[in-house]
Amino acid sequence: MGRLVAGRSPPVGGGRSSAREPMTAAVPPHTVGGVKRPGATSGNPNERNTDDPASATPALRDPLLAPPPRRPGRRDGARRAMSTLEPVVVAEKLDRRYGEGETEVHALRDVSLAIDPGKLTAVMGPSGSGKSTLMHILAGLDRPSGGSVAVAGRTITSMDDGDLTRLRREHIGFVFQFFNLLPMLTAEENIVLPLSIAGERVDRKWLTELVERVGLADRLGHRPAELSGGQQQRVAVARSLVTRPTVVFADEPTGNLDARSSAEILALLRTASDAYGQTIVMVTHDARAAAVADRVLFLLDGRIVIDLHGATETEILGSMGRLEPAAA
Ligand SMILES: Nc1ncnc2c1ncn2[C@@H]1O[C@H](COP(=O)(O)OP(=O)(O)OP(=O)(O)O)[C@@H](O)[C@H]1O
Ligand SMILES: [Mg+2]
Numbered sequence: 001m002g003r004l005v006a007g008r009s010p011p012v013g014g015g016r017s018s019a020r021e022p023m024t025a026a027v028p029p030h031t032v033g034g035v036k037r038p039g040a041t042s043g044n045p046n047e048r049n050t051d052d053p054a055s056a057t058p059a060l061r062d063p064l065l066a067p068p069p070r071r072p073g074r075r076d077g078a079r080r081a082m083s084t085l086e087p088v089v090v091a092e093k094l095d096r097r098y099g100e101g102e103t104e105v106h107a108l109r110d111v112s113l114a115i116d117p118g119k120l121t122a123v124m125g126p127s128g129s130g131k132s133t134l135m136h137i138l139a140g141l142d143r144p145s146g147g148s149v150a151v152a153g154r155t156i157t158s159m160d161d162g163d164l165t166r167l168r169r170e171h172i173g174f175v176f177q178f179f180n181l182l183p184m185l186t187a188e189e190n191i192v193l194p195l196s197i198a199g200e201r202v203d204r205k206w207l208t209e210l211v212e213r214v215g216l217a218d219r220l221g222h223r224p225a226e227l228s229g230g231q232q233q234r235v236a237v238a239r240s241l242v243t244r245p246t247v248v249f250a251d252e253p254t255g256n257l258d259a260r261s262s263a264e265i266l267a268l269l270r271t272a273s274d275a276y277g278q279t280i281v282m283v284t285h286d287a288r289a290a291a292v293a294d295r296v297l298f299l300l301d302g303r304i305v306i307d308l309h310g311a312t313e314t315e316i317l318g319s320m321g322r323l324e325p326a327a328a
Contacts, residue, residue, distance in 0.1 A: 086117070086153070087114035087115050087116050087117070088115055088116070088117045088151065088152060088246050088247055088279050089113075089114070089115035089138055089149070089150070089151050089247055089279070089281070090113075090114045090115075090149070090150045091111055091112055091113050091114075091134075091137075091138060091147065091148070091149045091150075092112050092147050092148045092149075093110055093111070093112055093146065093147040093148075094108050094110070094111040094112070094134070094137060094144045094146070094147035094148075094149070095108055095109060095110065095111075095144055095145045095146035095147050096108040096130070096133050096137060096142070096144050096145050096302075097145045106302055107130045107133040107302050108130045108133055108134060108137070108144065108302045108303075109301070109302040109303050110147075110303065111130075111134060111147070111299075111302070111303065111304055112147075112304075113297065113304060115247065115279060115281060116279075117277065117279050118273060118277040118278070118279055119273065119279060119280075119294040119295060120269060120270060120273040120280045120282065120292065120293045120294050120295075121280070121281045121282070121293055121294065121295045121296070121297065122282050122283075122284055122289065122290035122293035122295070122296045122297070123135070123281060123282065123283045123284075123296075123297050123298075123299065124283075124284060124285065124290055124296060124297070124298050124299070124316070124319075124320065125298050125299035125300055125323065126300065126323060126324045129299040129300050129301060129302065130299050130301075130302040131251070131283045131299055132251050132283065133302075134299065135249045135251045135281065135283055136251075137149060137157075138151075138249060138281065139168070139172050139174050139249045140156045140159075140164050140167065140168050140172060141174070143157060144157060151167065151171050151172060151246060151247065152167070152171045152246045154167060169194060169197070169198050169243065170198075170243065170245070170246075171245050171246040171247065172245050172246065172247060172248075172249065173194075173239070173240030173241060173243065173245040173247070173248035173249070174240060174248070174249050174250070174251075175233070175236050175237055175240045175248065175249070175250035175251070175253045176236065176251060176253075177251055177252040177253065177255040177256050178256060179224070179229075179232040179233055179235070179236045179256075180236065181224040181232055181235055181236060181239075182224075183223060183224050183225060184223070185223070185224075186220060186221050186222060186223055187216055187219050187220050187221070187222050187223075187224075187227065187231075187235045188207075188211075188220040188221070190224070190235050190236075190239055191207070191210070191211070191216075191235055191238045191239045191242055192207065192239075192242060193239060194239060194242060194243050195242060195243060198243075200243075206242070206244070207242065210238050210241055210242060211238065213238075213268065213271065214234040214235075214237060214238045214268060215234065215264075216231065216234055216235060216238065219231060228261070229256060229257050229258075229261060230257055230258070230260070230261025230264055230265070233253060233254075233256075233257060233261065233265050234264070234265065234268065236253075237250075237253070237265060237268050237269065237272075241272055241276075241278065244276075244278075246279065247279040247280070247281065248269075248272070248278060248279070248280045248281070249280075249281050249282075250269065250280065250281070250282040250283065251283045252283050252284060252285070253265050253269070253282060253284075254266060254284065254286065254289055255284075255285070262286070262289065266289050266292055269282060269292075270292050273294075287313045287316040287317045287320060288313055290311070290313075290316050291311065291312060291313040291316055294309065294310060295307070295308065295309050295310075296308040296311050296316055296319075298319055298320075298323055300323050305323070306319050306322075306323075
């Protein structure tokens, strides 16, 4: 087994992080430096204590989906990353306009946020509120009209394309709603594609573990057309994790899946966060999906308007109802 995800995460607090931007997110009082104390809650009676295994969501209690027993040391690795004070993604005053004049769309307005390491963050909001725009800008797939983004302590918004491509390869994974697998490649070739493109060696031990985690051991030779939607998305999740990136962004990863496959993908993302300390930011329209997250951000008209920590499904539905009264 190679380094853990947490070990690959930016040497939070050192290393390449000299250009680190200041942290902008408010630190809730029940946290120490943005890291939740074991057993602590925000005082919110609805808050799920994420340190208590008994509070896991039903999807995660499904024995088929339950993560295998943790090996000694792995959780320690995750905890090490989570015990740092530095966020791994920092956005400052992001602005994104499409078009000009009468047809101009102001998709993001003054968005600042900081994503803590090892956490699963959900992003919600009505259609057109700017969720995909935000994800693409945070992941370096699009550039803002104003403001900055730093990933792993490096400001990506001022990088040239070559540096950005290299940073994305090393530090960023992305899961798309429609899987975006290459049809002529097998599942295994799709999973290791980011390494093949970078000319990097495949860590077979890590690949074997990942493939077992996502339940694809007997499907590795299949092409995407020979896989179900849920299996294709599991390939895409494995592909996003194979480089052990600093952060994985997922834009509606369950948006094209049935309930069972959605639960599997959510359980995988939750497990990646819990077992490997993987930082994940996930867009979803589904309150149940968001309820497995440590934090839920709500966008409305291009702004972050609600920021919940450890929210229950009921609380999330309440926030959705306030933002989308017609849909609730
Ligand atoms: N390439 C583009 N050119 C022009 N306008 C765009 C472009 N991409 C997005 N927009 C507009 O920006 C706004 C935000 O779009 P975005 O796709 O980020 O919303 P979203 O919250 O992801 O919506 P959904 O839930 O439907 O996926 C919308 O008004 C959209 O029409
Ligand atoms: Mg979208």
